[in-house]
Amino acid sequence: xxxxxxxxxxxxxxxxxxxxxxxxxxxxxxxxxxxxxxxxxxxxxxxxxxxxxxxxxxxxxxxxx
Numbered sequence: 123x124x125x126x127x128x129x130x131x132x133x134x135x136x137x138x139x140x141x142x143x144x145x146x147x148x149x150x151x152x153x154x155x156x157x158x159x160x161x162x163x164x165x166x167x168x169x170x171x172x173x174x175x176x177x178x179x180x181x182x183x184x185x186x187x
Contacts, residue, residue: 127172130165130185137162137184143176152176 151169
């Protein structure tokens with residue numbers, strides 16, 4: 123039976139593009155989106171291991187468990 127991973131929810135509207143989550147993610151599952159007026163983080167759930175370091179790192183509360 124496959125183990126279920128509790129991955130964090132992400133709200134890009136709260137993101138201020140500080141990139142702390144990008145630097146903190148041990149699997150590089152979080153990347154930067156920097157297209158004109160769209161500057162925020164983006165999470166790749168296929169790479170996420172559910173460690174929730176991003177939840178603890180984000181100063182704006184963009185990630186929630």
